[in-house]
Amino acid sequence: MAMATVNNGVNVQALLDAREALKGAPEAAKFTWRASCKWQNGTHSTTDVQSFFGLGQEQRHKTGTSFDADHPEIFASEDKGITPVEYVLVGLASCLTAGIAAVAQNRGIQLRSVESTVEGKMDIRGILGIDSDVRNGYDDVKVTFKIDGDASKKELEALVAQSQKRSAVYDVITNPVNVIVEVV
Amino acid sequence: MAMATVNNGVNVQALLDAREALKGAPEAAKFTWRASCKWQNGTHSTTDVQSFFGLGQEQRHKTGTSFDADHPEIFASEDKGITPVEYVLVGLASCLTAGIAAVAQNRGIQLRSVESTVEGKMDIRGILGIDSDVRNGYDDVKVTFKIDGDASKKELEALVAQSQKRSAVYDVITNPVNVIVEVV
Numbered sequence: 001m002a003m004a005t006v007n008n009g010v011n012v013q014a015l016l017d018a019r020e021a022l023k024g025a026p027e028a029a030k031f032t033w034r035a036s037c038k039w040q041n042g043t044h045s046t047t048d049v050q051s052f053f054g055l056g057q058e059q060r061h062k063t064g065t066s067f068d069a070d071h072p073e074i075f076a077s078e079d080k081g082i083t084p085v086e087y088v089l090v091g092l093a094s095c096l097t098a099g100i101a102a103v104a105q106n107r108g109i110q111l112r113s114v115e116s117t118v119e120g121k122m123d124i125r126g127i128l129g130i131d132s133d134v135r136n137g138y139d140d141v142k143v144t145f146k147i148d149g150d151a152s153k154k155e156l157e158a159l160v161a162q163s164q165k166r167s168a169v170y171d172v173i174t175n176p177v178n179v180i181v182e183v184v
Numbered sequence: 185m186a187m188a189t190v191n192n193g194v195n196v197q198a199l200l201d202a203r204e205a206l207k208g209a210p211e212a213a214k215f216t217w218r219a220s221c222k223w224q225n226g227t228h229s230t231t232d233v234q235s236f237f238g239l240g241q242e243q244r245h246k247t248g249t250s251f252d253a254d255h256p257e258i259f260a261s262e263d264k265g266i267t268p269v270e271y272v273l274v275g276l277a278s279c280l281t282a283g284i285a286a287v288a289q290n291r292g293i294q295l296r297s298v299e300s301t302v303e304g305k306m307d308i309r310g311i312l313g314i315d316s317d318v319r320n321g322y323d324d325v326k327v328t329f330k331i332d333g334d335a336s337k338k339e340l341e342a343l344v345a346q347s348q349k350r351s352a353v354y355d356v357i358t359n360p361v362n363v364i365v366e367v368v
Contacts (some may be wrong), residue, residue, distance in 0.1 A: 009226030014260030019312045029309045037277035039298035042193030045281040047274045049266045053187065054308070055258055062263045067251075069278030074239055076198030079246045082233045084282065085352045086217050087275030090231045093221035094253030095268030097229040105210050114223035124238070125213045127350050128203045137355030143365045157367045159223065164365055166311050168269045171321030173361045181327045181348055183341045 006150075010105040028055045044070040044080045085138070089118040091169045096143060099163030104149060109159065111149040118143045141173065190334075194289040212239045228264045263365070273302040275353045276281040280327060283347030288333060293343065295333040302327045325357065 022029045031054035037047040050064035068081025082090075093116050104111050120141045126134040147156045164170050206213045215238035221231040234248035240258075252265025259357050288295050304325045331340045348354050350361040 011260035019314055021316055022309060029307050030307045031308055033273060033304045034300045035270060035273040035277050037281050037300045039281050043282035043285055045278045047277050049270050059258060061256060061266060065266055067274045072245060073284060074243060076195035080294055081212055082249055084275040084279030086219060086233050087217040088269050088353060089217060090251045091268045091271030093231050094229045095209060097221050097223050097360060098227035098255060101223060101227060116221045118219045120217045122215045123213050124215055124295060125206060127352055128206060129260055129350060130207055135355055137352045138361045141361055141363045143322050147367060160365060160367050166313060166320055168246045168311055168321045170363060171319055172272055174363050175354055175360055177322045177325055177357045179325045179354060179358050181344060183329045183331060183344050
């Protein structure tokens with residue numbers, strides 16, 4: 001295994017250094033991620049993301065990004081953006097994928113491609129209030145990875161398993177998170 | 185309350201009709217939302233969203249959308265998109281906002297503006313594997329709404345509460361979802 005030539009574009013050394021540094025500085029590890037949402041019309045909204053807090057101070061993404069969300073036309077909406085529940089799938093797929101690249105780098109595995117499809121099954125009788133036994137959100141989510149890299153099937157599966165084990169979005173979806181909603 | 189003049193851009197009648205129709209057709213209420221993710225380099229990926237399944241057949245958004253996700257520069261990444269955990273906040277804010285507009289329309293409340301900020305607190309010692317007692321995902325998420333509409337503070341709070349009660353993304357975040365990850 002020629003680790004020196006493996007390059008998945010992840011600076012693992014910086015992450016290992018950060019881990020060492022944050023061991024002695026738990027306050028710096030406290031992050032706050034943010035988004036600001038504005039209702040446009042109907043079910044259409046735009047949400048802006050740029051600033052966050054971490055390493056003890058305010059931080060900013062290089063650029064601010066604005067995301068349109070809406071309901072599709074079959075719900076009598078204008079489909080001016082993807083649905084809110086689809087944004088959750090974007091977060092899950094991208095979180096696991098970033099983790100796979102980072103773990104592969106750490107394990108000296110060269111990746112050539114990582115593709116995935118995510119499917120979330122939802123019975124909309126929940127959100128329509130038809131049946132109180134039907135939940136509003138996803139019943140099941142399935143992520144299917146197709147990975148091409150210099151490793152055995154077993155090693156690739158182990159990469160994915162380790163990524164799951166450390167994935168923030170996987171945790172948020174599979175375990176309960178305390179959410180407080182207030183009106184000021 | 186002049187309900188006829190209230191227009192938040194939500195076709196509530198169509199939603200009520202859909203509710204009636206789906207009461208007798210539970211199969212049509214089974215939706216599958218999808219996303220396809222491709223690793224680019226490092227922690228950068230792009231996720232495409234366009235097709236979904238519902239009302240018994242394949243459906244498509246009017247346009248396909250591609251979403252970049254990455255880690256920020258302070259994690260030694262290139263910040264080519266927002267982080268995966270921020271996508272979850274986009275989904276939560278937009279889901280609650282769409283619900284508020286729909287419920288307001290149904291209750292004859294004219295909205296003028298609905299703005300919110302979402303903040304998710306996360307201790308990154310979890311994802312870095314520093315402390316196994318620290319979770320990977322959000323410890324707490326707080327959504328703060330500022331609403332201008334033709335209703336009392338109490339009525340506006342009730343709108344938000346009803347939106348929460350029927351929000352798919354709020355459910356996904358606050359309650360466990362079964363997620364299966366596999367490699368093919």
